[in-house]
Amino acid sequence: MRLFLSFILIFFPLFANASTVDKKIKSTASAIQSKKSEYSSIHEKMQKNAQEILKQKQEIKRQLERLKELEIELAIKEDVYKTNISELENLSTTQSNLKKDQEDIEQKLIFNIARMASLTILMDKKESTSVDSIMSEEIIKILAKQTDMDIKDLNERFFKNNEYMASLEKQSNLIKDEIASIDQKRKELKQTKQENENELANLKKNKQNYKIALERILKQQDSLKQTLANLNIIKVDEIKRAKEKEQQEQAMNDVDLTNMPKVKKVGSSYQSVKTIRYRGTKTIAPLDGYTVTKKYGNYTDPIYNIKIFNESVSLAPKEKDAKVRNVFNGKVIFAKSTPLLDNVVIVEHDNGLHTIYANLSQIAPDIKKGKKIRRSSVIGRVNDELVFEVTQKNYHINPLELF
Structure with missing residues (x-):
């Protein structure tokens, strides 16, 4: 009996802490949900550039x-x-x-x-x-x-x-x-x-800079998609993918700076992305403090008027060299540097769930392919922005629904 009481006394604080953590998670999830309407459709920096370009277009028209x-x-x-x-x-x-x-x-x-x-x-x-x-x-x-x-x-x-x-x-x-x-x-x-x-x-210069930034985002998205396809996490229709690229290039090669083309649906990134709602247990966020700078879902580029589907979210940390944490127990199936996404870690979880952490400034030394890791384990660090993506059995999930 004493042993049982001792066991309870030892583990009770842990249960209490777990309860507090769960409350914080629920509170954070509620706060995120209430702020969803405030998130920008695109990357904050690009949104400002886009607004400036549109303003310049109106001024040129005038x-x-x-x-x-x-x-x-x-x-x-x-x-x-x-x-x-x-x-x-x-x-x-x-x-x-x-x-x-x-x-x-x-x-x-x-x-x-x-x-x-x-x-x-x-x-x-x-x-x-x-x-x-x-x-x-x-x-x-x-x-x-x-x-x-x-x-x-x-x-x-x-x-x-x-x-x-x-x-x-x-x-x-x-x-x-x-x-x-x-x-x-x-x-x-x-x-x-x-x-x-x-x-x-100025418009030509700003539009060129914007084009470079947009192309980088599209290439990053494509690179991550290809990495996931190579790992058999998602399936990619190569024909639609090629058509999507062709349409994007055609839209971005529009030389008429004052023209405002009609909105187009561009390729499979908009039409064929499979999505589902997250039905599992809520968990921690990969960063302790962050701002959402790019949200998940449909996005109409305001300059080239092409519709793109953002399969990930971008989270800007509140501090430099911020720790990035694994959000569920799982196994590392990918951990290395890539040309477009810097360091990338992909973790496999139960029920066909995968979490993807890209644009890491560094990967933690003990994070290797095949290593089993627990929730909240530090998998790396990020300086600029964390690109965070979630998939489940060839479907994409809004990462913010996990927190």
Whole structure:
């Protein structure tokens, strides 16, 4: 009896810890389920790049529309522009002549006003009533009258010239405004063309970088699929696989940067992937702390508009050189470095279940093919992102359903 009680006292904390762990697992699973809607459709970095590319496409489209409007507007105004330039030159000549005429009138007015003042003084002067003086007075009166008429005439001409010059000035200003407006449109056209060229150059560069990243993801996916096929974990239809690659290459070789092609279903990766729901016991996650950066399931690439099926999830660890743990008891059937997926470990479990851990920065020294390992055993470490995949009897399972 004592021995039995001792046994209970020894193992009770273990049972308690197991219960706590199970509660944590359930809590974590619940939290993951509630966050599913927040996960991005694609890799976070690629999503940002895709958003930038789509934004650039919209900006280029707007610029092209504006360029077209400006070109049409300037084509219509080209004759008006030439006419305005010619008319402005004529107005300038006319204004110059009028200014000279006005200056001449001013000089004549000054002279006649001075003469009138002199004649008025002479007429007011008391002189004798001789015949000569009478004649002189009459001549002065005639001169005064004529001078007065000249002053009135010059004065009228002066004000008419002023009005005409003001009218010409107003007309000139309107023409100058019209010319300035067209010149501004030309400047805007030139600037928009330059901006458009810059945006196209940036778009070409960003799209090329995005294409390289997408091709890498597709190659990684294909490499992992081939590895699983070689291990008889899943079956791959080679004909559909070849067709899928051809369609993907065709979609990604689209040279029209501003074109927005229709969504296509690309190959077996979208149409023929067999999936099932996970019905087993919940378990631990392969990382202690992580962020989901690529989720499982259908994904429509926003740039090339091809539909792809993500058979794995990408988990970014919260710390560098993070430990990666095996999620179930099982046997290692693959553990080595690959060209595209860095280090890969595949563990075989009961009921035809396999878990795949790819993109490991290193594999634990004791993890070898054929080794039996328990749940939570450290199988390696990861720096960047863990690619985690789960299969069962030729079917794919959403890895997040395990946790």
